Amino acid sequence: MTHAVRNDADSGTREALAQTKEASYAFRALEASVRNRALEALARRIEADRADWLAANRQDRDAAEGRLRPSLLARLKLDESKIRHIVQGVRDIAALPDPIGRVLERTRLDDGLILEKVTVPLGVIAMVFESRPDVLPQILSLALKSGNAVVLKGGRETLASNHAFMRIVEKVEDEVGELPAGWARLIDTREDFHELLRYPEYIDLVIPRGSNALVREISESTQIPVLGHTEGVCHVYVDGAADVGRAIKVAVDAKVQYPAVCNAAETLLVDDAIAARFLPEFETAAGARGIEIRGCPRTRAILPGAEPASEEDWRAEYLDLRLSVRVVDGVDAAIDHVNRYGSHHTDTIVTEDAGARESFVSRVDSATVIANASTRFSDGFRFGLGAEVGISTLRTHARGPVGLEGLTIYKYVLRGAGQVVADYVGENARPFVHEKL
């Protein structure tokens, strides 16, 4: 591929990325046993060398003291208990089934001409992530497990912690011996990360973890596929045929169980047929949990105490206890609202009517569509994916909660015995068998 001319001054980054791409060819060919051995070595080495890592983290925290909010300082802090969790996490990933080399399909094209579709690593993945010392070990473990080379940029508040962790990784490389130089590269500055976005020939996927603004900025500035999501504007729709008690329980959980995350509900849609019965009861339950309702005119006709909702509220990701509430005319109107205003992330219908349920499930164009359960279930661990790489609102490659599988693609492998296409065309062409094996 050829790309736009670039500044010569960038050649340092370019060379480093070219080396990582080169390393990815050897890295992808490592046996599962080697990758799992590296994971086990990583777990042991974290335990053995944790003092250096903890000291570096103390340095990061001293520098951040007074500049970060207490909740962010708490996330920044590494301690013995977190390290135990991290080590367990590395071992859990080692124990997962190998995502590479799985034969997805096997087809006999003809006698002695066998086609396989086999999972392989993507190649090189670039990730930018928040200031938490536990993220780097998790990402490196996923990279080792999936055979992908990585280029990583952590939050600047964790610079010392992350470099200390890379010293642990270097010791693992020495111990294992077979990991090619450059397979995991840490970069320090935002500028270097932006530079990297200009090289689709070296980077196969970008995974940004962080604010919506960051994800959007990255998506808009690169031709490399970006796996992630910006807003999570999730809905709960209470259908006319809902069980009211169940609807209240689901709506409250979707809003309050963890309001600050992407799969929390932001908008409640209520079928006009049940609004007069449901809304007053919901208001009581919601009030008890601190939910602040912003209603459409029909909602406020039933709940006069609610604040009025504006057009912007239907697109708002509050990430707090505010909830917009709209009365709609049945499931079709609810589906239209969700497809128009939502972020195609996760949406729930509550109903006892199978027709309404299946209509919502098939016509709502979201990564995860739920019937009669909280939006908060939309999560890689809850879905049993083993490890969560992220939640994607892409419509290609990987969608919804993404596990290790999202870090893989397939290739076709055809094994023959000297066959040529000339024998399969024209007069007297040999037919293909196309038998699934």
Added chain:
Amino acid sequence: MTHAVRNDADSGTREALAQTKEASYAFRALEASVRNRALEALARRIEADRADWLAANRQDRDAAEGRLRPSLLARLKLDESKIRHIVQGVRDIAALPDPIGRVLERTRLDDGLILEKVTVPLGVIAMVFESRPDVLPQILSLALKSGNAVVLKGGRETLASNHAFMRIVEKVEDEVGELPAGWARLIDTREDFHELLRYPEYIDLVIPRGSNALVREISESTQIPVLGHTEGVCHVYVDGAADVGRAIKVAVDAKVQYPAVCNAAETLLVDDAIAARFLPEFETAAGARGIEIRGCPRTRAILPGAEPASEEDWRAEYLDLRLSVRVVDGVDAAIDHVNRYGSHHTDTIVTEDAGARESFVSRVDSATVIANASTRFSDGFRFGLGAEVGISTLRTHARGPVGLEGLTIYKYVLRGAGQVVADYVGENARPFVHEKL
């Protein structure tokens, strides 16, 4: 009804695309029976209304006469025999298994909490394609089968033919009744197509068919995923442990069976261990088929009559009878050459040695890797995919020959009985079952 996008103001394009996105929500929810009924109606309507289409095509050809090469004029020509093939193609696509609504995985998260991963259409696909009257029916059939709305731009030499075909489609829409307005949209100008590339919110995938330059230009000017390939620089590597007769047969087929296409071989790599034995015999066979060899110095030491190859030859997609030939030191050097100079499309090893074969197969990072058969097998129909959407050198979503599956993605559907996440966290948390069903 289907309308052409107005090309006067940006807002016209934007509104038209927004309408097509809207149509895609209804289109994706159509039952397979409706989509197949539309395909059957299309086949019948092409037969019934072919006179109008043929007349429009005659108009296109009259306009192109003298401006196009004879081979392109032949591609432009529609006749009764081509129409019979086209109608058969529509019926063949109708007969394929439904790509939508397939349950890829089913997991019990807990009692009465069942997760499904189900195939769904991507949404809206934009395609630009060459001046052939048979492409539009094929693409519209794939769109109907896969439940994707489409925005299409054909070559300008087929403008009248394509508009005549869209009149046939309008009659099908009237007959079937359930296809939402705007599901298939034809646009006439290159400017409008470029305008469309600015709307990732309305277009989910772009599939360019045409020159490498066109594919590259589109890839570099949009954030929308682009499925396709630019160069096809494909290799045949003749290993030291190859059967010489088999190697000659495969290499000649890969080069001459259809030199002008992307999966034809451009470079032949020969293991030094077999070069002195293989190359003279190959030169005789190649000469007889008109192959013109450009060799590296080691090749020319054995074949003094060959032209010298330059560094550029290793990256060249000749698409004719030229073939670059390089002597390399074994399978590792061959793999390095292929990964460095190739286009990650299709590459073949010829060898009787299982170790060399598996090394090449696992370490060559190409969409299709072949052992002991011609590169020309890399094709959706030969692979038994039923229909070929294109060949992709993307590393995400779909790779290699892409069938209908490449026009689909999945969503997660979770059906419960009122479950909330609060019950699955903290003290006394209910455990997840995660049983694969």
